[in-house]
Amino acid sequence: MDVYDEGSDARHGPAGPSAGPSGPEPGAALPGPAALPGPAVPAGPAVPAGSPGPGAPPPGTGRPEDLPHSPADPGAGPHAAPGPSAGPRTGVAALSLRYQIGAAVALVVVAVAVCAHLGMTFLHVAPANTVSKKHGETVENWIYPEFEQNWKLFAPNPLQQDIAVQVRAEIRTADGGTRTTGWYDLSAQDGRAIDGNLLPSHTQQNELRRAWDLFVATHDDDNRPVGLRGALSETYLRRITVLRLDRADAAGPGGAVERVQIRSRTAPVPPPEWSGEKVSTTPVYRTLSWWSLPEDEARGGAG
Structure with missing residues (x-):
């Protein structure tokens, strides 16, 4: 027969006192420090139900994890996934x-x-x-001359002629003699440089053509200059031809160009076969007088 002290806190179940080393019944509170022997602690004032206990932080100052979560925001809390951030700035920004x-x-x-x-x-x-x-x-x-605008391509009379600028030179050779070169077709040289070239230069396309157009516009039918621009156009055209002759080494070793003569060869553009139009294809030449070169231009200089 087991004997229990009258002051024992052991609880008896319906079947009698607990036997053996088994733990407390479910729901039973474990003995805390207060159950240990020691001085008695005076009880504090009674705390109403629902009020924070002594030492609890005031409302609104607790840790984030202690705050209640809204049911409408299931992702809130310290371990919630971060929201989408703004993308990196691009362009000028x-x-x-x-x-x-x-x-x-x-x-x-x-x-x-x-x-x-x-x-x-x-x-x-x-x-x-x-x-x-x-x-x-x-x-x-x-x-002028880079951004020239005209209506020749559309109206009233589109260009219907092929105009080629040609030049020949009188050379002073290294031994003191003179010789005359054949005609150099400068327009044909530009045409060959442009043909098949996806990005032809401005000089290949327009330099020689515009120089001749300027000469024709500032000279009469007898090739006499009209006004100050006429003399300027002669100098411009002459220097272009001298530079082209120098590139072609027309003077030869030790030689120098003393005079140049320029002419144009104008031939009508043949009409298409289906048009039935009859046009003379005989070229017409406009030959200028011989121009003597200053000393600084005789060896290919620009003066």
């Missing part, structure tokens, strides 16, 4: 402020240049007006 200002200034400069070019082109092709008459020289200096 990715540049620093200094480079953004530089880009803005460059865009403004380009826009002003484009507007100025369009305005000059408009004044060049538009009928004569007050602005174009007052600033005609400025407009021409801007347009």
Whole structure:
């Protein structure tokens, strides 16, 4: 028969006192420090139900994990996945402020240049007006020769002729003699350089052609210059031909070009076979007088 002390805290179940080393019944509180022998601790004031206990932090100052989570936000909490962040900046926005200002200034400069070019082109092709008459020289200096505009391709008379510029030279040889070269077809040389070239240069396409057009426009039918531009066009055309002769080594070793003679060969463009149009294909030549070269141009210099 087991004997229990009257002051024992052991609980008896329905079947009698617990036997053996088995633990407390489910739901039974484990003995805490208060059950250990020691001085008695005075009980504090009673705390109403639902109120924070002594030493608890005031509302709103607790740790994030202690705060209640809203049922509408199941992902809230210290271990919630981070939300989507803003993507990296691209384009001009990715540049620093200094480079953004530089880009803005460059865009403004380009826009002003484009507007100025369009305005000059408009004044060049538009009928004569007050602005174009007052600033005609400025407009021409801007347009010619790189940005020339004309209507020859469309109306009233498209170009229907092949015009070739040719030159020959009188050479002073190294032994003091003279000789005359054959005709160099400079236009044909430019044509061969352009043929099959996806990006032909401006000089190959227009330098010689524009020089001859300027000469024709500033000279009469007897090849006499009209005005100051006539003399200028002669010098321009002569220097181009001398440079071409120097590239072709027309003077030979020790030789020098003393005089040049230029001519144009104009032949009508043959009509298509289906047109039935009959056109004479006999070329017409316009031959200029011999031009003596200054000493600085005789050896291929530009003077």
